[in-house]
Amino acid sequence: MNTPVLEGRIALVTGGSKGIGFGSAQRLIEEGAFVYITGRGKDALDAAVARLGSSAVGIEADASSKADMTAVAERIKQQHGKLDILFANAGLGHATPFPDLTEAQIDKEFGVNFKGVILTVQSMLGVLSHGASVILNASITADMGLPGFGVYAATKAAVRSLARSWTTDLKDRDIRVNTISPGVVPTEGYSDEQGMTQADVDAYVERVSKEIPAGRVGTSREMGDALVFLASDASKYVRGIDLVVDGGMTRVYAGKA
Numbered sequence: 001m002n003t004p005v006l007e008g009r010i011a012l013v014t015g016g017s018k019g020i021g022f023g024s025a026q027r028l029i030e031e032g033a034f035v036y037i038t039g040r041g042k043d044a045l046d047a048a049v050a051r052l053g054s055s056a057v058g059i060e061a062d063a064s065s066k067a068d069m070t071a072v073a074e075r076i077k078q079q080h081g082k083l084d085i086l087f088a089n090a091g092l093g094h095a096t097p098f099p100d101l102t103e104a105q106i107d108k109e110f111g112v113n114f115k116g117v118i119l120t121v122q123s124m125l126g127v128l129s130h131g132a133s134v135i136l137n138a139s140i141t142a143d144m145g146l147p148g149f150g151v152y153a154a155t156k157a158a159v160r161s162l163a164r165s166w167t168t169d170l171k172d173r174d175i176r177v178n179t180i181s182p183g184v185v186p187t188e189g190y191s192d193e194q195g196m197t198q199a200d201v202d203a204y205v206e207r208v209s210k211e212i213p214a215g216r217v218g219t220s221r222e223m224g225d226a227l228v229f230l231a232s233d234a235s236k237y238v239r240g241i242d243l244v245v246d247g248g249m250t251r252v253y254a255g256k257a
């Protein structure tokens with residue numbers, strides 16, 4: 001059996017009760033980390049912690065609230081005195097035809113995906129350890145034009161930019177900041193946020209899989225695998241990058257020559 005690469009590390013995953021955040025928390029724990037997960041819904045958090053086991057704690061907190069994230073930082077400081085891995089993962093998006101886009105939707109997506117990421121990382125500055133790894137969840141949509149996802153994609157492009165700026169802001173503390181850009185990963189968000197039925201998801205997965213060199217969509221655990229790399233000492237010399245985890249979808253032509 002391989003030695004766990006994150007033994008003794010303390011981690012925070014925002015939006016860890018479902019989807020990519022949950023799969024990532026699972027992988028961090030398997031590699032020896034103790035993981036705090038956040039989310040707004042208590043029931044989902046409790047269910048997630050029950051599955052993750054004794055190396056996980058759930059905290060109800062809205063990632064777009066400075067007060068909530070400050071309270072999360074205080075709790076981690078009191079209980080463990082340090083934070084080694086921060087995955088700012090909480091985010092959402094909804095496909096909306098451009099003419100139908102409302103101010104409320106723009107505010108919601110920027111509020112969580114952009115402002116929330118800033119407030120999350122800023123709130124943790126006092127507890128992040130020297131040499132910590134900060135990972136922001138971006139998206140392949142930051143590189144693509146995708147119908148109805150203009151605002152969402154723009155928030156994710158902004159997140160990639162933040163990672164590069166913060167790499168310089170935090171270099172004296174040897175804190176690394178990188179982004180991960182998942183490809184197509186069917187999660188609870190496809191129904192909860194985007195309102196897709198299971199039949200919609202199945203049809204989409206079948207269609208899009210043909211455009212992915214790997215021949216299939218990704219899983220939350222596979223995003224967690226990439227996260228473990230960015231969280232661990234194996235990526236000590238990796239700073240300010242965007243790690244695209246999309247089965248080759250945005251970098252490789254999947255058709256015939």
Ligand SMILES: NC(=O)c1ccc[n+]([C@@H]2O[C@H](COP(=O)([O-])OP(=O)(O)OC[C@H]3O[C@@H](n4cnc5c(N)ncnc54)[C@H](OP(=O)(O)O)[C@@H]3O)[C@@H](O)[C@H]2O)c1
Binds near residue numbers: 019039112188189192
């Ligand atoms: N799935 C994909 O195909 C895909 C692709 C590229 C990028 N991403 C990115 O990956 C991240 C996770 O997506 P996902 O598909 O795993 O979503 P998901 O299945 O909907 O899970 C989202 C998680 O975030 C929590 N959350 C949402 N808003 C929050 C807030 N304001 N504060 C705290 N927690 C919040 C949710 O719990 P509550 O609702 O209870 O708060 C839930 O635990 C997002 O940043 C998304 O943009 C996803």
